[in-house]
Amino acid sequence: MSDELTNSIAAERTLVIPHSIASAAGDDASASIAAARRINTRCDEFEQELAAGLSPKIESYLADLPANEREQLLIELLGAEADFKVMRRERLSVSDYTTRFPELSAARIAEILEGSRLREDALIGRKLHVYQCVSLVGAGAMGRVYLALHDDLQRHCALKILSPRRGVCDPELIAQFLQEGQAAAALIHPNIVALYAVGQLGGTHFLEMEYVPGRSLQQLIREEGPLPADRALRLATMVADGLAAAHRAGIVHRDVKPDNVLITREGIAKLGDFGLAKRRLPTEVDSADQTIIGTPNYMAPELFQGQGASSSSDVYALGLCLFQMLIGQLPWQEVSIAQLIRNGRTETVPNIRDLRPELSLELAECVALLTAPSPDRRPADGVAASLLLHAVLGLERDLESLLLEAFGNDTTVTWVRNGENYCVTRQLPGDRKQKVFLEPTPHAAHERVLLLYSICCAATPSYYEQALLQNAIVLHGSLAIREIDGQKMFVVINAYPRSTVAPEEIRRSVLEIAAQADQVEQRLTGQDHN
Secondary structure (H helix, E strand, O other), X not given: OOHHHXXXXXXXXXXXXXXXXXXXXXHHHHHHHHHHHHHHHHHHHHHHHHHOOOXXXXXXXXXXXXXXXXXXHHHHHHHHHHHHHHHOOOOOOHHHHHHHOOOOOHHHHHHHHHHHHOOHHHHOOOEEOOEEXXXXXXXXXXEEEEEEEEOOOOEEEEEEEEOHHHHHHOOHHHHHHHHXXXXXXXXXXXXXXXXXXXXXXXXXXXXXXXXXXXXXXXXXXXXXXXXXXXXXXXXXHHHHHHHHHHHHOOEEOXXXXXXXXXXXXXXXXXXXXOOOOEEOOOOOOHHHOOEEEEOHHHOOHHHXXXXXXXXXXXXXXXXXXXXXXXXXXXXXXXXXXXXXXXXXXXXOOOOHHHHOOOOOHHHHHHHHHHOOOXXXXXXXXXXXXXXXXXXXXXXXXXXXXXXXXXXXXXXXXXXXXXXXXXXXXXXXXXXEEEEEEEEEOOOOHHHOEEEEEEEEEEOOHHHHHHHHHHHOOOOOOEEEEEEEOOEEEEEEEEEEEOOOXXXXXXHHHHHHHHHHHHHHHHHHHOOOOO
């Protein structure tokens, strides 16, 4: 089983809670929500054991459950085990399961197993309609997503297939799946994953979507930790722009979270997964919403108090995404759903400056507004949130996007980030290489300077005369002495105003500084250390 599949199994489930349960009083509501959470948790644990190559027994997961929970969990676990056996090309036998689980009829068991015979994993390397399935790229509660080749158009796409088992067990899910297609098809925006087609072949329902090579925002945060403020702001602004387009079209996303934001290799953020989206007509009111839907850790306080999802609750989730980008984690983790239903989430999101003092007051205020506990204090929708984020971001672009534009197609240049700074490595002829460092100075925004420098060698007195002669012919920047880690070093250095530096200026400086610093190092030392 692939790492991507294993990771997707462990991902947090999106919870759909009936409004009648959420609005019930006292312990009954808490007990019902706790039951749903128990079933989800046991399903996750069972699938994780399957993914790890173990042989979990369904019976052991059914212990100590009331009859109604037992039957629901049994159906889920039976389907999961059948899916896994299909992937392993193992035999499926109705009689084996009827003996073990007499509470289910043979017809019901056969129905569940048949839903697993056309398991999506069996599609890899095969053709579905005009789509040649290449590889699995993700999985979620609704189904799985494949990289596919459209034979007629000869283009790659993302093919999302509704889980056959889930469709059999819950026919209403098919309507929800098609609703995603209708919602996304109405939206055409550079910061929204495009939908090309909705279709059905036999009992298989699918969506053809834009393939976005890259990674999710959740993967980015997991791999890189807290992001530089300018980069986090830029990504949040792009998500807000996509969300604004959805809200203008009357569509509430209802599940904004980093897992549902894809980042292209060029650094463009695209909002996807409209599986829970709902079109809100102008005459609708919140009381008409019959469900609480979303991922609990990103749900706004009013959703736990029986109010319907709205554009303002989407904004709250966006604010939590920005908080997570800046801090590296959410302000809370694994909160009890029963407790949330009982008390509602009323706590204020922590001030980001308490956790990262170097962040600006303007940015802290922006996060506080987006995540205000009361919807009346938040931006009303994605349009207002976009205006707010653009105002805080200003005209300054983040260094990651500048580097991507400057060197996105240059295979001789790579870079890594260290906090707010970047180290760019340039491959040179003769198997030589040179590192160029990009460091914004810690001044106010309008005074900040971007320093670009490359280390030549130690600034020993014996090199002074040769260095001065070399400095006379440096055409870009200058040769200077800079203390680095307590040692004086010769560097080739240049600087630009941070707020106005352009990709072409960065490209030219990196290439020139790398070449000149390497030349100085070679002439003074004959070595290639930097």
